[in-house]
Amino acid sequence: MSASLHSLHIYPVKSLGGIDVHQSVLTAEGLRHDRRWVITDEKGDFITQRGCARMATLVPAIDEYHLILQSPDRRHLYIPLAPPQASPSRVRIFGNECRGLDEGDEAAHWLSAFLERPVRLKRVPRDNQRRVSPERLGDHVAHTGFADGYPLLVASLSSLAALNERLATQGLPALPMSRFRPNIVIEGAPPFAEHGMTRLEGENLSLWLCKPCERCRITTINQCSGDIAVPGEPLKTLMAMDHVSAGRAFFGENAVVMQGDGQSLYTKMALRMR
Template identity: 45%
Template structure:
């Protein structure tokens, strides 16, 4: 088994960044989902509501997060901040503490994304030292984990074998093969049989281990082309995924595994690196 991709998404539901190497933290790969777009009442905003969010491409410089869009000058957000006033924001049912990135970011987001049913948009960052606990239902006895603005877990693991199986089914029904970016994983692994990751409890190598704790239920975001924010084939690949891999006790479509850090905080992992599963 080996790692073939490492991806981070510094702003929840905006474009991703592919890396050759990344540092493991308890909250996920370093800089993953540390920022988020919210509406006027602090509710998280994603491609579920605004598919064109995929057109906003981030990159990281030594001192700034830079957001780029073809219709605007880049927005620079310093990695360090002097802001101290915390505001409540919400990811699903979780209340989180955040720092507002200010008026320039608000104006820029509205210029490139428009409003959301009459609401403005704000860019917020996860507040320092705030802890958002991972749901305990799928953790082993005694385990605790926390994350940033991800939907629920700090890591999402996917495999190339599972994507290949899905693409075969899509093409067999007259559809188009899809790239891995539709599923927005953090760590992509090559090796094993399709969907064998559903039976893994751990992955890792010398110095680090992740625990795979919950299958990732997919939503309409996987119908969005991550390069242009368009939905060319509504309902796909959700429909095919549900028929390809039904879960008798679970409703919905699933692809990938949500994971937590078990050991190795601060360790750097790299594309091409070997790992073991168990």
């Protein structure tokens, strides 16, 4: 089945705003710079929009030397892309223990003041060993940074259109793709075809579409304002649809890299699904 790459998105700091890019380098752990940082409490437990919706309003950017975070009042935090001279410390994501390099007190104080709670900013170490679910992947070994569980999330424009059509029948507003925070958005395939396929391929590229993504309350949060416009939506509507399994809210496919480490991905790139 033919498709094309419509858009690419990275989220350098887990659960903060995203960056739309026209081109990105694929690594074995996902798109370059995607979810390489995480905000934790002082014990190392991760913090996301699930418990702090205003995280959505922190806007990231990346230049040649820095990760840059901008608050709504246009204050900026600059984090060098060069890794800090720090020993790895504890990070805990959904019960999964991994390690991160602490970005220091200046970053911690800036973020703590904005989020109104004591936090630390940590990045993925160079010797990252956080493994993607062996229970799902079997003998295939893949690693990810600070994503929930998988290094890539693939979504489809036609699937979003089908969801928005269902929302419209209830008098509810259409949602942008940003609600679902995908990395790769495809176009040209039928609605929800991604759930019946196992591979997304291009020249020297193969991604394993290995698990439908069950969605959480972050999809109810406006990714520009941090507000919840319609409580429970789109989760309630997704749970009533049967594109994967009625009664559970699925949108998009989790994926791992089978081939293509180091390759550039770009919008309008020809793809095929099988």
